[in-house]
Each structure stands twice: as structure tokens, then as C-alpha cells.
Amino acid sequence: MAQEKSGNHGLGRTATDVEIRAWNIDIAPTGEGLPPGRGTVQEGRQVFAQKCAKCHGQTGVEGPMDRLVGGHGTLKTDRPIKTLGSYWPYATTLYDYIRRAMPFTTPQSLTPDEVYSVVAWLLYQNKIIPEDAVMDATTLPAVQMPNRQGFVPDPRPDVPKR
Amino acid sequence: MSQKPTLSRRTFLTAASLAGLAAAQAMLQPLQAQTPDAPTVPEDPTKVPGAPPSAYGQRSSFEQAQRLAGSSSSLTPLQDLHGIVTPASLHFERHHNGVPLIDPARHRLLIHGLVERPMIFTMDELKRFPAVSRLAFIECSGNSAGEWHEPGGQTAQQTQGLISSSEWTGVLLAIVLREVGMKPDATWMLAEGADAAAMTRSIPLAPALEEALLCYAQNGEALRPEQGYPLRLLIPGWEGNVCIKWLRRLKLGAAPFMTREETSHYTDLMPNGTARQFTLVMEAKSVITSPSGGQQIRPGFVEIRGLAWSGRGRVTQVEVSTDGGETWRKAQLQKPVLAKCHTRFRFPWRWNGQEAILQSRCADETGYVQPSRQALVAVRGLHSIYHNNAIQSWKVSRDGAVHNVHV
Numbered sequence: 101m102a103q104e105k106s107g108n109h110g111l112g113r114t115a116t117d118v119e120i121r122a123w124n125i126d127i128a129p130t131g132e133g134l135p136p137g138r139g140t141v142q143e144g145r146q147v148f149a150q151k152c153a154k155c156h157g158q159t160g161v162e163g164p165m166d167r168l169v170g171g172h173g174t175l176k177t178d179r180p181i182k183t184l185g186s187y188w189p190y191a192t193t194l195y196d197y198i199r200r201a202m203p204f205t206t207p208q209s210l211t212p213d214e215v216y217s218v219v220a221w222l223l224y225q226n227k228i229i230p231e232d233a234v235m236d237a238t239t240l241p242a243v244q245m246p247n248r249q250g251f252v253p254d255p256r257p258d259v260p261k262r
Numbered sequence: 263m264s265q266k267p268t269l270s271r272r273t274f275l276t277a278a279s280l281a282g283l284a285a286a287q288a289m290l291q292p293l294q295a296q297t298p299d300a301p302t303v304p305e306d307p308t309k310v311p312g313a314p315p316s317a318y319g320q321r322s323s324f325e326q327a328q329r330l331a332g333s334s335s336s337l338t339p340l341q342d343l344h345g346i347v348t349p350a351s352l353h354f355e356r357h358h359n360g361v362p363l364i365d366p367a368r369h370r371l372l373i374h375g376l377v378e379r380p381m382i383f384t385m386d387e388l389k390r391f392p393a394v395s396r397l398a399f400i401e402c403s404g405n406s407a408g409e410w411h412e413p414g415g416q417t418a419q420q421t422q423g424l425i426s427s428s429e430w431t432g433v434l435l436a437i438v439l440r441e442v443g444m445k446p447d448a449t450w451m452l453a454e455g456a457d458a459a460a461m462t463r464s465i466p467l468a469p470a471l472e473e474a475l476l477c478y479a480q481n482g483e484a485l486r487p488e489q490g491y492p493l494r495l496l497i498p499g500w501e502g503n504v505c506i507k508w509l510r511r512l513k514l515g516a517a518p519f520m521t522r523e524e525t526s527h528y529t530d531l532m533p534n535g536t537a538r539q540f541t542l543v544m545e546a547k548s549v550i551t552s553p554s555g556g557q558q559i560r561p562g563f564v565e566i567r568g569l570a571w572s573g574r575g576r577v578t579q580v581e582v583s584t585d586g587g588e589t590w591r592k593a594q595l596q597k598p599v600l601a602k603c604h605t606r607f608r609f610p611w612r613w614n615g616q617e618a619i620l621q622s623r624c625a626d627e628t629g630y631v632q633p634s635r636q637a638l639v640a641v642r643g644l645h646s647i648y649h650n651n652a653i654q655s656w657k658v659s660r661d662g663a664v665h666n667v668h669v
Contacts, residue, residue: 108440108441109390109391109437109441111383111387111388111390111391111441112381112382112383112384112441112442113381113382114379114380114381114382115372115373115374115380115381115382119372119382120372120374120380123372123454123510123511124374124511124513125460126452126454126462126513126519126521128515128517128519128520129517129520175531175535175537176533176534176535180531180535180645182526182531184526187525187526187537188522188525188526189520189525190525192520193520193521193522193525193526196462196519196521196522197521197522200459200460200462201358201359201458201459201460201522204359207359207458207459207460208460250535250536250537251525251529251536251537251538251539252532252536252537252538252539253538253539253540254538254539254540254541254542254543256541256543256545257545257630258641258642259633259637259638259640259641260637261631
């Protein structure tokens, strides 16, 4: 009987590749983790209308839930509008989040092509990619988000003492 | 022990109690019931046998403190609580797509990524590791988010209720990661929940390894479902969102994973349009829980009571002002004073019936002092949403009513 090599307590067992693949759904900014598949703005328009517009509005602006489109240039103003177009630093996060948590009532139900296409439509609505762009594991990580340089590390404590 | 005698005894006691209650009802005039389902209260409880033991205790039917629940969070009734431990049933909630129903026998924790050997652990295995218990607060970084622009909430529950303290029990993250073997280039860890949001956060490994716990128990019993049953991460002193509930996966990596919750949310927008990211520590904060908004006081002796905490360590001092910050005096700290946990403070006061503005400010062992609202807003503006640890002001009117105000 082979003794488990690492660790001190001999608890747990080695995870199989199949087990890891089943749960390993995160997408890194490098694109690592993106599945095969592709999506277009046209397809995304239809998927969004069917599965997303009820909560986010026909154009991604109207709500009632989070506004997804617009707000560009508002972050310094008295009324900042944080959308994926104006605020999110990485396009890959869109794929990761929509795949893991959307649609809200049926999360993790979209196919890879549906996720790619909704991502394409949302990026197009935010004027980040052209209407004929195709999103896949190669093109999505290459998308430059407008607020990519907008984040800074935690500088606290930041409030001077009296 | 056989169960039979217990059951017989309980049956007997129940029968006796019911008989006694019936007799009491026949003999005594019952007091007015407090609520429609409140039991009939005997005039003299020494003349009637009491209730039998029960399998799982309930609080007195006279006690009404409850969480204030919205669609995706509920607030702890700080003004109704004593000491430093929050009852599990009143611990605040925040979840992003409901509380999942999880069978602990089927729950697994997968650890993979930059490890020597990816592994899967059952709940039974996690409980076999050396256990530790500690008291710690968990505060949502959105606590007091409604207080930036104007006084938002009426009560301490509404203004500060996204914080609670519990005794947590589990195994140190460092011990479990030793079991899988961390690769030298592992610097970040993705933690993921088994809820319908599959909540994920990236956690810098080195600081988390100092104290992070994989918790399965809270205040002596299994975690409540809304607190992550059967397993949650706890990183003492850090914002609640990183303490991933229903924990099912840890993945080690060489860079942050840039999930939605650490980019589009839980980042603090500054007046210049940049946003602070990975603002993980909850800085020192305090609140007077009594007298507090919505309460009514009478002239004479009033003990001012409240809670203070710091994500950087121990609270070393709490000062109280009754004149809107003109003068400050030290409050008494109830022992034990524990790092990264609620500290209860008290201050004896005599209210003379005049208008007063009550404030508390705390300091921690790093020398940090809780800021005024003006000082905080001067640096961060009004749109950062998270990490509002400003001094809370309660105004006492001449009629004794207490209100939330900005000064």
C-alpha cells in the first residue's frame, strides 16, 4: 500500500483530471481556461434578448438590474456610472462571470458559443469591438478594455490623523 | 445510554407540565398574551411546573430581536445585543444568489493549480485535521455604504449591521496546503463557493497563510447554512466577501485571477477616477449601540455601550464624546480584548435633558485612529461605496429621541 507522499496527515486523496476539469471554470486575464467555441455580435444580440434583457434591459442600459452599457468618461464625475464598458479592466472577466453566474435564475446553463456571443454583443454595445468581430479563446484576451489602467493598489492607511 | 428512559421521562414531564398548565389556567387569571402565538403566562411561575427539556433550544417568546432582511443581505440588530459574540441566528448575511442546500456527506474541497499534488478532501477528512478555534469579526466591506452622502439608516442595525463576531472552528489553511504541497511560484489563491453565484475571490497567499481558517463550526455548532455550511473560508480582519462560503475549490496561481467581485465590485472608486483594488483589511471602526438611532432615553444615568473592532489587530482605546466631538473621554473596555474581534466598550453618562451628540472613536494597536466622516470623505470622496469606517454620530433630542446625523 503506497503511502501518500506529500503532507503530514495522510488525509484526502489525489484529484483526477476529470474531477479537476469539471470544476476548473475560472478564466485568467491571459485567456487561460477559455474553452473552444466562438460567438458573434449578431448571435449575441439574439441570446441577450432571449436570456438577459429581462433583467438588464433591451440594450443593456435600462435595467432593472445592473447597467451593462455606457458610462464612459463618468468615473471622475459626481455621478460615476460603472459598467463593464466604463469600468471593467479585463474582457476575460466577462466570460468568467457570465459563464459561472448568469443567467441569474439558471446559472451555468449557457453553451460556450452563447457566452462568447453575449460577450461579443456587450463589447460591441460598449463600442469596444467592431460589429463584425468574432470572440473566441484567441481574440477575447486581446480585447483592450478602456479602463484597463484604472486600478491602483491599496494605499491605506490613507487618512491623516488630526 | 439507552434512549428509552429519557423518552419516558420526557413524556412524563410533558404530561405533568400539561396537567400543571391546565390546572394553572383553571386557577389563575392569565396575563395578556404578547403576540397571537405567545403562550399563556402564569401570574406566578413558582406555582406551576415549567416546560420540559427540549431537543434544540429556542429563545424566550418575549425576545424579538431579529435581522433586517433585504433581497440579498440581512443586518444584525446590534442595538439589541450584549457582549461580543453574535448569536449565529442573528449573524448578518450577504449572499449573491441565495443560500445553497448542501449535503455535507457529498461536499468536497478540491485544491489544485500550483500544487505538488491536486487533492480532494471530504468534510470528515477536514475535521480530522488539527482543529483551532478563535473569535473573529466578519464585516462586509459594504457596511455603512449608505452613510457616505447623508445619514442613511435610522438604527445601528441599518447603519452598521453588516458586522458580526463569532467563535469559529476549523483547520488552518496553512496546514491543509502543506498536505497538497505549494509550488514556490504560488502567490495567489482563488477561492470558490458552491453557491449559484459560484462566488470567487483571489487572495494573496502570504498574508492569508498567517491566520486563514477553513471553518466548519460557529459558536460551538456547525456553521449555519447562510454562513457557508458545511465549509467556509475565514481570513480574520479582511472584508467579508473574501471569506468564501460553501467553499468547494481552492486554486493556487502566480497572479490574481481578476474575478468580477475584485474588479467591477469591491473596488473603491476615488475622486480622480482611479479605483483601489484588493483593499482587503477592514480598518478600525466603532459604533455606539446604545443609545442609538430609533431608541428613546430618559434623563439621569445612561450607560453608553458600543462595539469597536479593527482588522489590523487589537483595539487599544475607545473614546466617547457627548458633545459632537468637542471633548473626548476614554471608555472602559470589557475584557477579553481580542485581535480582529468585537470589543465591547462602556461609558457612564448622566443625561441632563439637553441636546447631545454621541460619538465613539477607536484606536488599534498599530496606532491607527478611526477617522471622522469629513476626514475620510476629504481623501476618498463620496463614491467609493466600500470601507466606510467613519465615526458615527447619534443626536439625542430634548425629548430623548435618538437620531442618525452627520456633524
